Amino acid sequence: MERENYEKRIHKKGGRAYAIPNPLSHQIITYITVLSFCCITILSCIWMVTLIKTEGLVAVGGIPVITFFAGYASYVGLLVLRYRTAQVTYHKNGFIILKRGNTSSYSWSEIKKTKYHGMLRVLRLHNANGKNIYTIHGITRDNKKFIQEVNEIIGFSTDVF
Secondary structure, three states, X not given: OHHHHHHHHHHHOOOOOEEEOOOHHHHHHHXXXXXXXXXXXXXXXXXXXHHHHHOOHHHHOOHHHHHHHXXXXXXXXXXXXXXXXXXXXXXXXXXXXXXXXXXXXXXXXXXXXXXXXXXXXXXXXXXXXXXXXXXXXOOOHHHHHHHXXXXXXXXXXXXXX
């Protein structure tokens, strides 16, 4: 029932609508990758503490860099996981998100803040209240097209990483 309402809302908007496919294989790859980065972060923290206790601070070397980048990737990955199962369709007036049977429709003007994590190719969309509306990873061609569409219509700020 909710799926039918979702499709009706898309057609009511008029114009051509573009669906972003969300295959299960990409979802599994995303879960495995985020889990790996979380494990690397935890293990590098343990390794760093062990080295400081046994060898001293100088022995740590580049481990903090590994910890930082793995931690950053874990943080952004967890943001992506929240919306990884969502189905998105966009058109000239906005986009519709179908997540766990609930649909949410947004016009492009409702997006007040965007943030693009360039190193990880992740785009976050926020409303006027600062609430995260949607997070998308540029893993496929269709996802990249959506990110380009957002950039053309709204623009986005790029994170340092």
